[in-house]
Amino acid sequence: MSHARAVGCPGRPVALIILIIAGLSGGPASAGEVELAVEAGRSLPFYSQSFALDPAGLVPPGYPLDTSGRFDLELGGGLTVAGTATWRFSDVLGLEVRVDSAEVELRVTGGQVATDLGDLLPGLPSIPISGDVTGETRIDRLTPVSLNLQFVAGESVRFVVSGGVSYIPATTVAATVRVRLGIGEVPGLPPITLPGLSVSAAATLDGGFGGNLGAGLRVPVASHVALLVDARAFGFPKQELQWGPGSGSSAIEEGLAAALDPIAFQYGFFQATGGLAFTF
Numbered sequence: 001m002s003h004a005r006a007v008g009c010p011g012r013p014v015a016l017i018i019l020i021i022a023g024l025s026g027g028p029a030s031a032g033e034v035e036l037a038v039e040a041g042r043s044l045p046f047y048s049q050s051f052a053l054d055p056a057g058l059v060p061p062g063y064p065l066d067t068s069g070r071f072d073l074e075l076g077g078g079l080t081v082a083g084t085a086t087w088r089f090s091d092v093l094g095l096e097v098r099v100d101s102a103e104v105e106l107r108v109t110g111g112q113v114a115t116d117l118g119d120l121l122p123g124l125p126s127i128p129i130s131g132d133v134t135g136e137t138r139i140d141r142l143t144p145v146s147l148n149l150q151f152v153a154g155e156s157v158r159f160v161v162s163g164g165v166s167y168i169p170a171t172t173v174a175a176t177v178r179v180r181l182g183i184g185e186v187p188g189l190p191p192i193t194l195p196g197l198s199v200s201a202a203a204t205l206d207g208g209f210g211g212n213l214g215a216g217l218r219v220p221v222a223s224h225v226a227l228l229v230d231a232r233a234f235g236f237p238k239q240e241l242q243w244g245p246g247s248g249s250s251a252i253e254e255g256l257a258a259a260l261d262p263i264a265f266q267y268g269f270f271q272a273t274g275g276l277a278f279t280f
Contacts, residue, residue, distance in 0.1 A: 031090050034280045037228060039082040041273030043102035043142070045075035047266045053113045053133070053179070053256070069113025071133045071177060073263065078103030080271045086150055096148040096162050100234070101141050102269055108135025108177055131181035137174065142267055144168045144234055146212050156220060160230075163213035168236055173265065174202035176246050179256075198246025199257040203239075205265065210236035218277055226277045235268040 053069035080102040088094035113131055148164035179197040214232030221227050241263040245253035 031088060033088045033094075035084070035086040035088070035094075035277050036280075037082075037084045037086075037275055037277040039084070039228065039230060039273035039275035041080055041230075041271055043077040043080040043104060043269050043271045045077060045102075045104050045267070045269040047268075048072065048074040049261075049264060050110075051260050053260075069133070070110060071108055071135070072110045073135075073137075073175065074107055074109060075139075075267070075269070076105040076107055077269070078105060080273060082271075082273055082275075088150075088152065092152055094150040094152065096146075096150040096164075098146045098148065099143070100146070100232075100271065101143045102271060103141055104139060104267075104269065106137035106139045106173065106175060108133070108137060108175065113179060113181070131179055133177060133179050135175060135177045137176075139173045140171045142168060142171065142234075142269060144210070144212065144236075148212070154218075158218040158226070159215075160218060160228075161213075161215045163211065166210050166212045166234055166236070168207055168210065168234075168267070170207045171205045171267065172203075173205055173241065174200070175263070176200040178246070197250070197253055197256060199243045199253060199260065200246040201241040201243045201263055203241045205239050205267065208237055210234060210268065224279045226279070227274070228277045229272075229274045231270070231272050233268070233270045236266075238264050238266050240264055 050070055050072050053071065080100060082098055082100040084096055084098040086094045086096040113133060144166040145168075146164060146166040148162040150160060150162035153159050177199050181197070212232055212234045214230050216228055216230035218226040218228050243257040243260045243262070245257055247253065
């Protein structure tokens with residue numbers, strides 16, 4: 001299992017923005033107040049990438065090859081849960097510690113490939129080859145831990161904004177893409193199914209720092225208990241994963257893998273949650 005390489009970082013000065021807002025507004029929350037909250041909702045990841053299947057490197061230069069094919073990798077959302085603890089050191093500002101755990105699903109979609117080998121010999125027909133692309137994937141839950149500055153305003157219903165630095169632990173990602181090919185209609189020959197090909201990528205994405213920013217409401221439902229809603233985005237550095245042969249040291253699979261762009265994996269995500277907040 002290899003480690004991925006970080007290629008960028010989306011850090012944002014969210015604390016400065018919150019301080020500016022705090023200077024313009026006020027709220028009734030009391031200094032020294034402690035809030036504990038539990039939340040659940042759905043994650044909406046940012047990552048999506050298309051890959052072109054290009055077998056041109058597998059044939060001699062100048063060979064009459066006509067090909068088209070692609071597949072997509074994308075992250076789908078799932079259940080996300082969170083817990084927060086906030087200490088308000090003034091009427092409008094507090095320190096928030098939060099742990100979020102988002103279920104995500106890495107999917108392979110849109111996979112088809114078609115190739116025409118052209119005329120192998122003068123006078124012989126071309127050989128059309130087509131097939132489907134399928135995939136198997138695996139990815140850990142995304143579990144960032146964050147330290148935020150929180151701003152609170154409002155009378156009974158409170159408006160809350162918080163943001164700050166987030167750390168995400170190492171995350172395991174694996175994807176195998178399988179290409180099933182067959183020779184189509186060639187005069188004098190029945191349809192032929194060819195041996196399958198596959199490429200794979202697997203790595204442990206390094207843990208690293210990023211940021212988060214969110215806003216929500218606290219609606220009181222009982223003494224010291226409020227219903228909360230929160231919308232929040234997390235951003236972390238992109239990391240690259242390289243493709244390799246999927247079933248050993250096949251030269252054809254090595255050529256297919258070498259022709260693919262690396263996976264530029266972005267595991268930032270948006271989430272919408274609701275829950276309960278308890279103040280003490």
